[in-house]
Amino acid sequence: MHPFTYTRVDDVDAAVAAVTTDAVARAVQVPEDAAFIAGGTTQLDLMRDGVWSPGTLVDISRLPLADVEVEDGDGDDGTVLVVGAAVTMADLARHAAVAGLDVLRDSLLLAASPQLRAMATIGGNVLQRTRCRYFRDPTVSQCNKREPGSGCAAVEGTARMHAVLGVDAGCIALHASDLAVALVALDARVRLHGPDGVRTLPVADLHVRADDDPARDNVLTPGELVTHLEIPVPDARTGYLKVRDRASYEFALTSAAVVARVEDGVLAHVAIGLGGVGSVPWRATRAEEVLRGRPASLALFEEAAAAELADAFTLPGTDFKPELARRTLVRQLRDVTEVTA
C-alpha cells in the first residue's frame, strides 16, 4: 500500500475543493490524486491490492448527507425519494419509504453481506469499481482500464464474472452494483455538486461503457460529489431477481430489475435494468421497446429478452450469460406481471 494522508471534511464545499483532479472518474488513482472515501469498502480494497494509490483520502462519510426524504414529484411523478449519498445500504433498505418498493429494497438486501451493507454508502455503491480480477491485480500487465493500450488479459483468460453487453475485446469489465441496476429501471437521477455548482443526471447516463472508454468509469468532473439520489416512486409493480451460485454474499451472475404496470392485459409501463451482464448498469431499452404497449404474454417476454441479448459479446467463459440473462428476465417479467401464459 502506498503512503497517503487522510483528511475529514464537514461540509460539501470543503469536500469539493479538496479534490482537484478527475480521480473519481478515472479507473485508476495515482499519488497526485485526492480521492473521496465514504464507507471505504471499494476504495480501501483497491488501495490494499495496490491498484489505486491516491496521495490523499478525503473522508466524506460525516457530511450531512445521511437523510432520506420523501418529496412530491413534479408533473407525472408521484413521490420522489431523495436519498443522501452518505446513507448506508443497510439504512436505506430498512427505511419505511422503501418498504413497498421491492426492486429497490431487494437490490440492497441481496447485495454484499450485512457487515458490508452497514459500512457501504449509496453514493459509493453507485460509484463502486469493477470486480474484474485482472483489473484488481497489478501484477497483470494487460489491462486497458489501468494502462490504456496494454490489452485485456480477461478476454484471453478466465472470464466468468464479466460483462457481455457494452463491451468489446478491449475490456469486458462488469459494473457489479445491484442497486444501480434497480436505479436505472426506476429512472433515478443523481444530484452532483461540483466547483461550478449543482447539476442533475440520470443514473443511466452516469457510467461510461467499456466499449466507449475503458479507462473512464463515469462522467464526473474534477471535484464533483454525488450528494443525493432522486428516486421516483413508480405507479407500477416492481421486483428484483438476482441469480448467483451462492445463495448469499455474491455478485450476480445475472439479475433483472423490472418495473411494470399492466392495464387491461397490456404493458402500459415497463422499465428494465439488467445486472451481471453490462459494463454499466444496463437499461434494457430494446426489450422495453418490444414490450411497451403490447399484450403481456410469456411469448412476448421471450421475444423481448432475446432482442436485448441479441448482440451480446461472449467468450468461452461467458457464453452461458446471454441465455441465463434471458431466462432471468423472462422469469422476473412473469413474476412482476403475474402473467401465466
Add this chain to the structure above:
Amino acid sequence: MTTTQVPTSTGAPVIGAGVTRVDGPLKVTGAVPYADDLAPRDALVGVLVGSTVAAGEISLVDTSDALAAPGVVAVLTHHNAPAVIRPNEASSDERAPMPPFQDATVRFRGDYVALVVAQTHEEAAHGASLLHVTYDATEPVVDLNDPRATRETDDPAGADSTRGDLDRGLAAADVVVEADYVTGDNTNNPLGLFAACAQWDGDALMMWATTQWPFNTADCLAEAWGIPREDVRVVCPYLGGGFGSGLRPWPYIHAAAMAAKVVDRPVRIVLSRPQMFTGVGHRPETVQRVRLGALRDGTLTAVEHTATIPVAMDDDNPENVVSGTRQGYAVEHLRADVDQVRLHISPPGSMRAPGEAQGNFGLETALDELALELGIDPVELRLRNYAHTNPDQDDLPWSSKALDECLRRGAELIGWDDRDPTPRSMREGDQLIGYGMAAVSFFYFQQPCTVRVVVRRDGSAAVHCAAMDIGTGTYTVVTQVAAERLGLELADVEVVLGDSSLPASPPAGGSGLAMAISNATARAVTGVLGDLELGSAPGRDALSRAVGDRDEVAAEATADKPDPAEVGMSPSGAFGAKFAKVRVDADLGLVRVERLVSVIDCGQVLNERTARSQVVGGTVGGIGHALLEHTTTDLHAGPQTGRITNAHLADYLIAVNADVPDLEVEFVGGPDRLNPVGVKGVGEVGLCGVAAAIGNAVHHATGRRIRRLPITPDLLL
C-alpha cells in the same frame, strides 16, 4: 444451548458425553493465544513478494528503492538469504516443500522471490511494492491435459492396485458403465491467515507458527539449519482453521527463520489472503475414469478407477484418489491407478479428505449411473456389493464396520422410499426436486503418538503432548479420556498441547489424531496408575494419597498402529452414508440443498458435540466442494499463465449460511475392536460423499448427469 456437566467422581462415563469445549470460554472471549499472538511485540514485520511469472529464472532483483523506503530494514532474496538444507530431501515421496530463496529458479507464479523486512506491516508492504524483479521467463506447463507435462507413474502414494483380472471381470459383466469425472482445484482457506515468528538465541531457534504438526515442523527446521533438535522449539497452541493447510513445513516458516537470522531480531510474517492460495497448499484437481462391470442382479464383476492429479515442480504430495474404491466394495477384479502430472503450480497439500474427497465423487457417481442402468435402487446396489471383509487387505475382517446400518438409517431418515425414483419426476412450481445418496469407506490412518500423564500431589492431573488442536476439540476429548480413566472431574485435568518440546505426536490430520492421542492417553493413564499401584478411575483423593509427598508422578506411553496380520483384523477407518435432497430451478439451474443427512460410524464417539460438529463442518465443506469452491488458474499462453484468477474470499466461493440447511447427523455402530478407547477418526468422513450425493440428487431432479465439480448453474442450462 444446554451445558452438560458430568460428575465423574462417581465413576460415570464422560467419554462420549457432549460436554462443552474446555477452551470454549477462551475462544468466545477472544482470549485464546493464536501463534501470532505469542510473537514478541518488538518483532520486525516481513512481507513476502511472489514471482509474476510461472516458470523461469530471476535475472535481476533491484532492491534499491525498497531499501530506501521508510522503515525498511532488509530485503532477503536468493542472493543474501542463508543457505539451508531441504528437509526430508532423501525421502522418495514426502520431501518437505522447498525452502525459499535457495536459487534463482521460479517454479510457479507466486513463488517467493523476496522478503521485505520493515518496522511495520505497512512499511514492509510499501517496500515490497517498490521492488523491481526481472525474469528470464520460460513457457510454463500449467494444464493437467498439456501433453508436454511430465507424467509420473511411480505411485508415490501407494495408490495403485490390481486384483484378479480386470478383463475377465469386464467380460463376465452384463452391463458396463464408463465415464470421465473431473473435480476442480480447491483452496483450504481457513479464516485465520497463517503466520510465523522466528527468534534466534545464538543457534537456538524459537518459532511461533501456524501449523497442524509442531513436532514435525521442529524436526524440519532442525534439519534445515543443521542444529540439534532440542535447540528448536515450535509453538502453536491454537490456529484459526487448518483443513490440512498446516500439515507441511511451508516456505514462509523458513523465510521467518532466515530473516530473523539476517537482521538478528525476531521477525514475523503474516500471509495475505492471496498468498494463502499459493503458499499453504490446496486440493489438487483430478481427472478420473471409472469403469464398472456388473451382472443384471447388480453384482459388481469389475471395477476400474484411474486418476490423473497434478503435483508441483520439485515437490511431492502423495494423494490417494482411489483408496475408497480399493476397499469400498466386494469385487474380485479391480484395477486402480493414479498418475501424477508435473506442473508449474503452487505445491498442493492436503485439504480435508485428500484424495478420498475427489475419488469418492467419481466412484459414487458411477455407481449411481450403474444403478440407473440396471434399474436397481442405489442403496440396494451398495448393499449387494457390501464388503464384509476388507478386499484390499487380504480379506481380513474389519475391526469395525456399520456401513450397512448407515445406509439403512440414512434412507429411513430422508424418506428415500417415498420418492419417485424416476429422474425429473418430482416438481414444485419452478423447482425440480431430487434425492441422491453416496456411501463412504474412509481410509485408516495412524502414526505413533506419545503422551505424558502427570499426577500431581493434590491429585489433579496434566496431559502433555506436542499435538495440535486445530479446532476439532482435541483439548476437550483428551480431558475427557484422562478424567474418566483417572476418575477426576474435567476441571482437575489440564491438557497442554501445541508445543514441539512435548512428547512426539502425529499431525492433526488424516482423521488420525483423536484415535492416536486418546489411545496414548489411556495407555499413559494405565501406566501411571500402575506406578501408583492404583486400580482404574481411583479419583482425586486416592491419587493424591498415592503420590504422597512427591511433587508429581508421571508416565509416558505410545500408541501405534497394529499389525493387521498379527491381530487378524483390518483396522477400520470411519464409514458413512450421505443422503441429499436438492431443489433445482428448472430454468435458472440454481441448485439449493434442502436436506443433508449423514449417518456415520466412527467407532466410539468421544464427545457427541464435537464429533457432530466435525460432521457438520465437513458437510459444509462438502457442499462447497459440490457446488461452489473452485480455484481457477489462467491456462492460456501469455503473461498471465499460471495465475490464480480468484485468490480472494469474495471470488472464491465458500458455502455461507444461506447455502447450508439444518444438517442431520446420526452416529451408529459401536467401539472399534482394535484400540483401547474404541475410537475412529471423524474429521474427514463428514466431507466425503456429499458431492456425489448432491450430484446424484441433481441428476434425479433434472435428468442431467453433471460429471464435474463444482456443479454450477451454467452447466445446467
